[in-house]
Amino acid sequence: MDFDFSFAEQTLFKDIQDRIKGYIEGKNLEIQDSCKVEDALAILGKTPYLKLGLDTPDGFGGTSLMGAMETLAALSPSLYLSVEMSTRLFGSLVAMWGSDEQKKQWLAPLMKGQFLGAVALSEDALNVDNDPLKTIGVQNGDFLNITGDKTYVVNGPVADRIAVAGLMNGRLALFIIEHGTDGLVAGEPFSTLGYEGVAISRISLNKCRISMDRVIGPFEDFDALDTLRLWENQILLGASLGLMRAAFESARDYAKTHRSGGKPIIAYQEVAFKLSEMLTLLQTSQLFAYRTAWALETSPKEAQSLMWCAKVFCTEAAEKVSGYSLQILAGSGFISGNPSEIAYRCAKYGQIAGTSTEISRVKIGDAALGYR
Ligand SMILES: Cc1cc2nc3c(=O)[nH]c(=O)nc-3n(C[C@H](O)[C@H](O)[C@H](O)COP(=O)(O)OP(=O)(O)OC[C@H]3O[C@@H](n4cnc5c(N)ncnc54)[C@H](O)[C@@H]3O)c2cc1C
Structure with missing residues (x-):
């Protein structure tokens, strides 16, 4: 087993370090509501960082991603969490389960840092292991009406798109909901113990209507x-x-x-x-x-x-x-x-x-x- 990072990996880590250090200079991203990630995403989009794990460039792999994650998290935990819940979590679910059309629409801009995503799984009293999701999508022709509440969503108030886990005819699906869609209400950002710079909130969905081409799944199982x-x-x-x-x-x-x-x-x-x-x-x-x-x-x-x-x-x-x-x-x-x-x-x-x-x-x- 080779424990050394390659020259390309070390160059990437240094690149992230230099660019983000320059971006952070003079700012405090760790106080409430301070972490506006759009500019940072655009900076990271100029490096291979946002592609790792999604469309990994040759010469990089899982350990390169972990090294890049460690580098960014050491510089700004809030920026890191916001970027990762968007690029890696939202991005990975599109890369893994999205249709070709969905990938074309969302993945390429995400890897260039052109929009911010969020993923909403957690609900009140939900233990993913043994409680059914209470968020439900009901199909009506080419559309789906979604109703439910999600307790904690990183990037919730500011995300351009949120992937919401819910049930469709009893089967798990992920609903991609755009910011500003009728029926989607993001709560005020919480004041939190840590990661204060990230906007984290509840989101509520009240007959939130999306077209069926915004649905990933439904899946066979959970x-x-x-x-x-x-x-x-x-x-x-x-x-x-x-x-x-x-x-x-x-x-x-x-x-x-x-x-x-x-x-x-x-x-x-x-x-x-x-x-x-x-x-x-x-x-x-x-x-x-x-x-x-x-x-x-x-x-x-x-x-x-x-x-x-x-x-x-x-x-x-x-x-x-x-x-x-x-x-x-x-x-x-x-x-x-x-x-x-x-x-x-x-x-x-x-x-x-x-x-x-x-x-x-x-x-x-x-x-x-x-x-x-
Ligand atoms: C700041 C913040 C941001 C978050 N962002 C997101 C997000 O972006 N998207 C998202 O989907 N979720 C998010 N979450 C939710 C998070 O991932 C956890 O799933 C959630 O906080 C845990 O649920 P709970 O707080 O209701 O704890 P509970 O599930 O109620 O657990 C309470 C306690 O009981 C223990 N417990 C529960 N079940 C068991 C069991 N079966 N066996 C043993 N012990 C058990 C737990 O370990 C814990 O100590 C966020 C949470 C926080 C605090």
């Missing part, structure tokens, strides 16, 4: 929901790596330069031990996440349970690493707006969203016993 959760988990893995990297680098640099008691705090063994624990967790998480990304391409059956294991490990590691980082920065870490504080607040989301830590553990146990 397996597509598992696949969507798998992709969401992949996004959260990339986020965890980025948060850890930003938190580690911030604490390392601070420990070398900040003086307390007459010496740089790195001289205190307790501080150095925290940094070594952080680096160990970061590197272990990287190995786990990259192995999972590789398995997603080469061995999809194995990838599912590997993903649950990796997600539990990496998202818990992100909370630990960002907590240690904040502890090293101490007073200055507690003041809003530094990478440690931002990472600390964002880390929890990874354990809640996608397949939660608790549900992942149940699934890992089942997989270990051969039930899955």
Whole structure:
């Protein structure tokens, strides 16, 4: 197994780093409603980043995507989440299940960063594993009337198109609803613990009418929901790596330069031990996440349970690493707006969203016993 990134991959990561650093300069994308992604999408559209996983250019693969995700998430968690829920989640479902016409219409502009997507699966009291969706689409000739409520939608108020999971004659389908469609109401953006720059809201659908060519599916079974959760988990893995990297680098640099008691705090063994624990967790998480990304391409059956294991490990590691980082920065870490504080607040989301830590553990146990 070759653990090195190729020259093309390293060039891509540096390109993302340089372009997005330039874009972020002088802005704070981590405060509420600050993350207007259109310009950033256009910048990313000039690199291969938005094509990865959708129409992957030669020489790139699943691990290139994970590396690119880590790079962007380390620079701005809010920008990252907004872009990923659009390009990778919305984009992947179109690439995987859309008709040729739907791909032509949505995929090419998405990969150029020309519109923002969202995906709405979650509903009140819905556990994707064992509760039926309550969002229903009723066909009326060439049209479909959709009614339902979705609890948390990243990009909900600002997305140009939202893929909404619901039932059509009892079968799972994805309804692609354009911003401004009659009957679609996005709530006010929530004030959140982390990822504050991203607009996240409820959406309500009240006899929202779309034409039948905006429907993906209906599917034979509900397996597509598992696949969507798998992709969401992949996004959260990339986020965890980025948060850890930003938190580690911030604490390392601070420990070398900040003086307390007459010496740089790195001289205190307790501080150095925290940094070594952080680096160990970061590197272990990287190995786990990259192995999972590789398995997603080469061995999809194995990838599912590997993903649950990796997600539990990496998202818990992100909370630990960002907590240690904040502890090293101490007073200055507690003041809003530094990478440690931002990472600390964002880390929890990874354990809640996608397949939660608790549900992942149940699934890992089942997989270990051969039930899955
Ligand atoms: C900020 C934010 C943004 C989000 N964005 C999106 C989005 O864009 N699109 C989208 O579709 N969803 C989104 N979600 C939803 C998210 O992915 C989770 O699915 C959702 O938050 C979990 O549902 P819940 O909060 O109702 O928790 P519940 O499902 O009610 O779970 C509550 C607790 O019970 C545990 N639990 C539940 N079921 C089981 C079980 N079977 N076994 C063991 N433990 C269990 C859970 O782990 C958790 O600890 C978002 C959530 C948040 C917070």
